[in-house]
Amino acid sequence: MLFLIAAVCLICFYVYKSVKPPPPIPLPENVSEISPRIKLNDGRYLAYKELGFPKDKAKNKIIILHGFGSSKLVDLKITQEMIDEFEIYFLLFDRAGYGESDPHPSRTLKTDTYDIEELADKLQIGPKFHVLGMSLGAYPVYGCLKYIPHRLSGATLVVPILNFWWSCLPLNLSTSAFKKLPIQNQWTLGVAHYFPWLLYWWMTQKWFSPFSQNPRETMTERDIELADKHTKHAYIKESALRQGEYVSMQRDIIAGYENWEFDPTELSNPFSDDNKGSVHIWCALEDKQISHEVLLYLCDKLPWIKLHEVPDAGHLIIHEKQHFEDIIKAACS
Secondary structure, three states: OHHHHHHHHHHHHHHHHHHOOOOOOOOOOOHHHHOOEEEOOOOOEEEEEEEEOOOOOOOEEEEEEOOOOOOOOOOOOOOHHHHHHHOEEEEEEOOOOOOOOOOOOOOOHHHHHHHHHHHHHHOOOOOOEEEEEEHHHHHHHHHHHHHOHHHEEEEEEEOOOOOOOOOOOOHHHHHHHHHOOOHHHHHHHHHHHHOHHHHHHHHHOOOOOOOOOOHHHOOOHHHHHHHHHHHOOHHHHHHHOOOOOHHHHHHHHHHHHOOOOOOHHHOOOOOOOOOOOOEEEEEEOOOOOOOHHHHHHHHHHOOOEEEEEEOOOOOOHHHOHHHHHHHHHHHHO
């Protein structure tokens, strides 16, 4: 009997250890020497990077939201001449749990949104700003349009995340888009949505990969070329994930694919009446991860969003110099 009790206790302990995420890896004591950081009202710090025109003189103030597994060190493919022409101030920051930014203990779409607003206020960049998010990092842009529309001078979503559980999407449309993903990716997103408390175990179990290992299932040949170029800068990813994958990438997946408090089609145009500004969605027509049909549907329901369809481009469109400059020109128009 004692042996049975001990065995049950050991099994329970093993399950608990497998499911419970580890604490974040502590940042080095000299973290403030690695990157400037600003303290938020809840005591957390966000690390940031400023580029371009002086913020007190800039006509265009753009906050860049990095993508999945990336950081504020993302390379912006833009010339100094263009920065000067459009008088652009860029603010990049590590989203919660990435790089040198402290994790949020219960991170959600809403907490990420208010992190953006508070960072802008702490750095005194002004009452209005443009937010630009890419891929999975675009979900806080939806949050800005919902929760802080009065703070926006504009918004841009580049190959943005699609939450397949938005109730606004017709079932046949969301199902079709979801099934175009590799089966491993479908399973992982399903776990994140239905069983977020299991995601850490799912991502660390050794039986099979949580994501497809065949890059051609999710990337075009050009995407693969661009990705290979970025692997030469391995320190960028190492820096982005220095606190561990759970508080950065895995919490990113949960926040992006959990049940939101709203659907995108419920959003109101923040730039109606006398409030000048615009919202843009950039769709790469060769993208193997983001459904063109779903983006068309959203923009049909929200005609105040300007849809830019880019032929012969894949998911990593943001890393193409010409495309990125086009994106910035549209944001500054």
